[in-house]
Structures are given as C-alpha cells and as structure tokens.
Amino acid sequence: xxxxxxxxxxxxxxxxxxxxxxxxxxxxxxxxxxxxxxxxxxxxxxxxxxxxxxxxxxxxxxxxxxxxxxxxxxxxxxxxxxxxxxxxxxxxxxxxxxxxxxxxxxxxxxxxxxxxxxxxxxxxxxxxxxxxxxxxxxxxxxxxxxxxxxxxxxxxxxxxxxxxxxxxxxxxxxxxxxxxxxxxxxxxxxxxxxxxxxxxxxxxxxxxxxxxxxxxxxxxxxxxxxxxxxxxxxxxxxxxxxxxxxxxxxxxxxxxxxxxxxxxxxxxxxxxxxxxxxxxxxxxxxxxxxxxxxxxxxxxxxxxxxxxxxxxxxxxxxxxxxxxxxxxxxxxxxxxxxxxxxxxxxxxxxxxxxxxxxxxxxxxxxxxxxxxxxxxxxxxxxxxxxxxxxxxxxxxxxxxxxxxxxxxxxxxxxxxxxxxxxxxxxxxxxxxxxxxxxxxxxxxxxxxxxxxxxxxxxxxxxxxxxxxxxxxxx
Amino acid sequence: xxxxxxxxxxxxxxxxxxxxxxxxxxxxxxxxxxxxxxxxxxxxxxxxxxxxxxxxxxxxxxxxxxxxxxxxxxxxxxxxxxxxxxxxxxxxxxxxxxxxxxxxxxxxxxxxxxxxxxxxxxxxxxxxxxxxxxxxxxxxxxxxxxxxxxxxxxxxxxxxxxxxxxxxxxxxxxxxxxxxxxxxxxxxxxxxxxxxxxxxxxxxxxxxxxxxxxxxxxxxxxxxxxxxxxxxxxxxxxxxxxxxxxxxxxxxxxxxxxxxxxxxxxxxxxxxxxxxxxxxxxxxxxxxxxxxxxxxxxxxxxxxxxxxxxxxxxxxxxxxxxxxxxxxxxxxxxxxxxxxxxxxxxx
Numbered sequence: 001x002x003x004x005x006x007x008x009x010x011x012x013x014x015x016x017x018x019x020x021x022x023x024x025x026x027x028x029x030x031x032x033x034x035x036x037x038x039x040x041x042x043x044x045x046x047x048x049x050x051x052x053x054x055x056x057x058x059x060x061x062x063x064x065x066x067x068x069x070x071x072x073x074x075x076x077x078x079x080x081x082x083x084x085x086x087x088x089x090x091x092x093x094x095x096x097x098x099x100x101x102x103x104x105x106x107x108x109x110x111x112x113x114x115x116x117x118x119x120x121x122x123x124x125x126x127x128x129x130x131x132x133x134x135x136x137x138x139x140x141x142x143x144x145x146x147x148x149x150x151x152x153x154x155x156x157x158x159x160x161x162x163x164x165x166x167x168x169x170x171x172x173x174x175x176x177x178x179x180x181x182x183x184x185x186x187x188x189x190x191x192x193x194x195x196x197x198x199x200x201x202x203x204x205x206x207x208x209x210x211x212x213x214x215x216x217x218x219x220x221x222x223x224x225x226x227x228x229x230x231x232x233x234x235x236x237x238x239x240x241x242x243x244x245x246x247x248x249x250x251x252x253x254x255x256x257x258x259x260x261x262x263x264x265x266x267x268x269x270x271x272x273x274x275x276x277x278x279x280x281x282x283x284x285x286x287x288x289x290x291x292x293x294x295x296x297x298x299x300x301x302x303x304x305x306x307x308x309x310x311x312x313x314x315x316x317x318x319x320x321x322x323x324x325x326x327x328x329x330x331x332x333x334x335x336x337x338x339x340x341x342x343x344x345x346x347x348x349x350x351x352x353x354x355x356x357x358x359x360x361x362x363x364x365x366x367x368x369x370x371x372x373x374x375x376x377x378x379x380x381x382x383x384x385x386x387x388x389x390x391x392x393x394x395x396x397x398x399x400x401x402x403x404x405x406x407x408x409x410x411x412x413x414x415x416x417x418x419x420x421x422x423x424x425x426x427x428x429x430x431x432x433x434x435x436x437x438x439x440x441x442x443x444x445x446x447x448x449x450x451x452x453x454x455x456x457x458x459x460x461x462x463x464x465x466x467x468x469x470x471x472x473x474x
Numbered sequence: 475x476x477x478x479x480x481x482x483x484x485x486x487x488x489x490x491x492x493x494x495x496x497x498x499x500x501x502x503x504x505x506x507x508x509x510x511x512x513x514x515x516x517x518x519x520x521x522x523x524x525x526x527x528x529x530x531x532x533x534x535x536x537x538x539x540x541x542x543x544x545x546x547x548x549x550x551x552x553x554x555x556x557x558x559x560x561x562x563x564x565x566x567x568x569x570x571x572x573x574x575x576x577x578x579x580x581x582x583x584x585x586x587x588x589x590x591x592x593x594x595x596x597x598x599x600x601x602x603x604x605x606x607x608x609x610x611x612x613x614x615x616x617x618x619x620x621x622x623x624x625x626x627x628x629x630x631x632x633x634x635x636x637x638x639x640x641x642x643x644x645x646x647x648x649x650x651x652x653x654x655x656x657x658x659x660x661x662x663x664x665x666x667x668x669x670x671x672x673x674x675x676x677x678x679x680x681x682x683x684x685x686x687x688x689x690x691x692x693x694x695x696x697x698x699x700x701x702x703x704x705x706x707x708x709x710x711x712x713x714x715x716x717x718x719x720x721x722x723x724x725x726x727x728x729x730x731x732x733x734x735x736x737x738x739x740x741x742x743x744x745x746x747x748x749x750x751x752x753x754x755x756x757x758x759x760x761x762x763x764x765x766x767x768x769x770x771x772x773x774x775x776x777x778x779x780x781x782x783x784x785x786x787x788x789x790x791x792x793x794x795x796x797x798x799x800x801x802x803x804x805x806x807x808x809x810x811x812x813x814x815x816x817x818x819x820x821x
Contacts, residue, residue, distance in 0.1 A: 062578045062579070062582070065531075065574060065575055065577065068574060069570060071538075078545065079541075079545065079552045079553055079556025079557060080556045080559075080563055086545060086552050087549050087550050088549075091784040092784070094542060094545035094546025094552070094780065094784065095546040095784050098542045102795040102796070103791070105539075106532065106799040106802075107802075110803055111802070111806075113531070113532065118809055121809050161781070164549075166781045398560070407561070408560070408564040422579060426582055
C-alpha cells in the first residue's frame, strides 16, 4: 500500500491534539478549583480548604506539565505538517496565537513557579494572587485558541488576496458567530471535567473509608458544583447546537444522521448505523419529531440533510454521529449523578450510600471523554474543510516524504503511550498517598504569616526534624 | 544593503529578541541536562534540578513565542522553515517532552528515579543538538534547487558541528548559572567544567566563523567587503575580552575553594552575565551574516512578512505585554534568588 502523507499528517495531528486536550481540560478547571479553595482558606481560616488546595496542587502540577510539553508540539505542527495552511492562513491565526502566548502562556508559566514552589517565599496573599493568576491564564489561553478554532469553523472578517487570507476586521475574526458558544461550552466542560476528577477521587476515599473528613468536604463541594454546572452545560450545548444548525448545517446533519435534502418532523435518533455509501441509516431507534423540536422548537420544523451537498463535501458521518451521542450520553449521566447526589444529600444518606459512591469513584474520566468526543464532533464535522467552506484539508498538507511523517507519528505514539501510562501511575500514586494531615499544614500557617520567617522556619525544620517531614512536603 | 525602518524590520528584531531570550534562558536550562552525566550523586542531581525547576516552563515559553511570532509576522518563513526542518524539529520536540516531564516525575518517584535522570539528560541534549543543527543549516543555507521537504540538507559536517557547539555553549551557560546558584564542592566543580567548556566554545566559535566565511562568498563579502571589517571588528574583540574575563572569574571561583584565594575576591554572578554577553555577541555576529534572510539566500524578511493588518494588530499586545512579561519573569527570579537549599521546598 502506498503511504499517503496527507492521511499520515492528519492522523498525527489528530493524535497529538487529542492527547494534548486531555490535560488542559483538567487543568483549566483544577486551577480554578485550587484558587477557590485557597481563597476560601484565606477568608475563613478553615484549614480543610488549605488541605484541599495543597493536595490537589500535586495532580495539578503533573497534569499541567503534561499539557505544556504536549502543547509545544502543536505550535510547531502547523508549520511542519501543514505548511501551505500556515502560509495562507498565518496572517489570521498567527497573531491570535501570538496573543495567546503574550497574554496567557507567559502568565501561567511565570506565576506557576511561585504557585508550586513559593509557599515559603511569599506571603499567603501573594501566593493566592499567583494561583489566581495561573487560573486566569488558563482561561485567557482558552479564549484565544477557541477564537482561532472558531474562525476556522465560521470564518468572517477576512479577504483573500492572491490566495492568502488577510484580515479586514479583527473584531469580526475574533468574535465570529460560533466563538461565544464554543468558548462558554468549552470552559464549562473544563470546569465539569475537573469537578468529576475531584469528585471521583473523594468518593473513592469515602468508599475506602480513608481520609473521611477530607473526602466529605471535597465530594460535597463537587456535587454542588456539578448540580449547577451540568444543567447549565446542557442549556449552553443546546444553544451551541442551534448555532451549528445556522452556520454549519452539514455538520448538524451528520450529528443527527439526517440524509434527505430537507426533512420535516425529524426524529431524534437514539441509535443508528449511518451508511455513507447507501446514504441512509440502518437499525434506527428513533423518537419522532424530537430533533425538530430541539433544533427548531417546532415538532414539524425542517432541517437540512446531508444530501443537500455533494458526497465530496460531507464529513465522515458515523464518526460525527457516534461522537455526538457519546458526548451527550455522558453529559446526561453527569447531570444524573449531580441530581441523584443532591437527592441523597437531602435524604442525609449521601456519605453512607456506597452503591452511589462506588460508581461515582470510577467517573474521573467521564469529563475528559466527553470533551474529546465533543471535539471530534467539531473537528471531524468540519471536514472536508479546514477553513469551513473555503479551503479543503486535502489541499494544504506539506509535501513531505511519507516515511518521515510515519517515523514521527510512530515516535509520538510510542512516547505518548508511555507517558500516558506514567501519568496515570503517578496520579494513582498521589491519590493513594492521600492529603497531608491538617496538623502538618498548621506549620504552613505559621510560615505564611511572615514570609521572611518562613524560610528560616523551614530550614530549621529540615535540619532538626526527621527527613520524612521534608520528603512529605513534595 | 539598505536598511529601512519598517514594521517588518521591527518584527525581525522582535524575533531576534525572542530567539536570544530563548537561547539564554532555556540555554542554561537545557545545559543543566547536558551537564547532568558529569555529576554523579543523587544530591548533586537534586541540586541541579532544583535550581531550575521553578523556571523551566517559563524559559521554554520563549520557544513558543519565537514560533508564533514567526507564524504571525512571517507566515511564509514559518511554513518553509518548519517543513524543511521536519525531522530535527520533531526530534527536538520529543527531546523537550522527555526532559520536561522529568522535572515532575523525578521528584515524585522512588524507584524510577534513574529513568527520569536519563530522560532529562538525553532529552535536553537531543533538543540542544537539534537546535544547533538547524542553526548551522540556516547559516549555511538550503540549496534553492532542492525540494526542501525531501532533502537532507540539514545533515552536513557543518551542521553536525554546530549541533555539538551549541551543546557546549548551553553547558557553559549552565555552569555559570550553577556557580551563581550553588556553593561548596558543587560550585567548584561547575567552575572547573565551565573553564574547559569555555575553551571548547571559543574554539568552536572561531571555527564556525572561519568555516562560514570560507564556504559562503556572500558572508565573506559582508564581513570583509569595503570598510565592513573595521565596523565589525569590535564583535570578535569584545568576545575575546569577555571570554578572557570569564575564564579568570571561573578560575577564581575554583581557586577560592582550594583556599588559594580569599572568598571575597570571587565573583559568583558575573560569570553568568559574561557568558550571556558572549552569546549576545555571537548572536549579533550571526545576524550580520544572515541579514536580511530568514531562509538564507532564498527568503528575506520583507518577502515573508504578513500583511500590515496583521502586523499592526499585534503591536499593542507586544508593547503592553512584552515589558510586563519581562517584569514578572524578573520578579519570579528574584523570589527564588540566592543559593538553592538542600531541603525540599514547595508544594
């Protein structure tokens, strides 16, 4: 079989970007949670909040590290594998990413050092400031990268001169029609992802009967968060869907499995096997009229189908169709958990209900999987276009020798598989080790009241007390 | 050659600034990994890692910044350079991945520490080597009649030599950084290695200079045509002067540990600034050689530039945020100023 460099480059990008998105979708939310805990600790003086912040900062640190190293790859892959794309769209996307680096990456990196290592060197308020800055940095970063991605979905504000994109209005480029929806949807998704990572861990402690107070505090907070965030996300997701209907009708048709050129009374497909050759679905399990109702707010509403465009302009329907169902399914599951948790809390049996805690303790990856599935809908659904309706993905791949791309792809698969295993191993190790005891953290409090004192205090600790104390600090 | 003040020139200078910052900051950072095998105890390795654990992420961000400035301001150059250097870039990225995660995992490991040591040392060395390789190729130029993406033009004796030279340079920076951040035996060791590396670096710089002048008539004309040599002579002179001073400083640190010299007479911070100065001079020399090309003798910065709408859009961001970034980066270094302590700090 002849190796196709276009396919290889696309597989490599899909693989590396999928791997990357796992980590920011956890750290955006986790940084926010840590900032909230630290703020609550400063406000109330309750050491439980400090315990939460100091425990979760470790998983945060390794997750953030993974995000950084896998992210650098992406900033170069546009040029290495998609050189023509960089050349024609660089004037639009490059500046957006430059702003991302200027306003977010440096900010995160600059204050991360203080957040992780500065406990004994700055005051508690300064440390809180550093944590908040890191959290805000992650949000700003999301803003720019979503702006860039959304422009590729719903481009506007540009003109094409000699085959290259030039910007006419930056406001229109940044605030393109799909950007606000995608941004809010993604930020909520990140918060929910972190919420479930934390929730699952704390449920696990409770189920195992370890660190009970710590377990309860975390689980309780996360269930409240989930109760607010998950229904909100469903609502925002619905708005986002309406936006897709308006601007990318073919993607929507693939999500819903609609083939006819125009269809009224569109059923909601719970299951189906879309067949791209026969241009129809097999084994449909459908609820009549509901898709029309959701998307047009009318039982008889009309939707555009896949056959309205030539076969060459359609995305891979089964992939989009199933990814969408996985995302929505997991979303509904998370809403269910939040509501059930609230009910159990009202009944007063939440912390004893092992039948509830047991499945919840396995739900750490649900958010991540939903995020990945969601992005597959976005990205595969945009195909065959790289810039929707304007530039085809097949036209912009670097003319590299295929074996070089195969070589790098192999390297990435090996490296990332190894690192993912390592990441899970260390996450498990940190979680099994559990939080530092509150008494130990009280020492921290002495330290942060006077930053100059703190350093000498820690030095004294290190020399006087047994080495296990110092080892435990990391 | 005419030099016109323009937006494009501003971005070329900004790109130069980003690359220089990257080379200096990630230079000592990667250099720590290159030096790693020459230190053998766990305590020493801990010390090396701790001296940079809080800054490596920020340092590496300059690489991303350089990349996106190239992408945003000179898309055509970004596209052709990145795809021409496909394999070295990929290997560099893999190297950066392994050395980057080593920071987190090494401190949290019990049994797997030795693997993270290896990952850190090899990853850092690989990344530095690939950067030197690309630098060498850029100076030497990519033959115009080649199809870039499928050529192996980046693999030549000259580029390989540059790869090794950059490794030596980064290791020198790391030695000087260590002199600043450590005390006792470790500091002495760093000063001793620093002296040897300095000799290697100076010889490499000389060799690279002669080599480029010899193989590239255009570079020869740039340096020796007309009165150019007279204007440019300060560059090599200052380099030799800085190197001389640096060598003496490092020697003093070494001797003060042997009690041959009073401690007050040693400079602990100056070596790092001298080494940085040496890098700056080499960098200016490089600019003199390749200006106005981004891809030598094929693509100038004017040809590669993005339309004005993009260049103007980035300006406010640059004027507001670059000074801000420099300020808080400096603040971060200040907070962790002084020697690395032998106890575990942090989260």
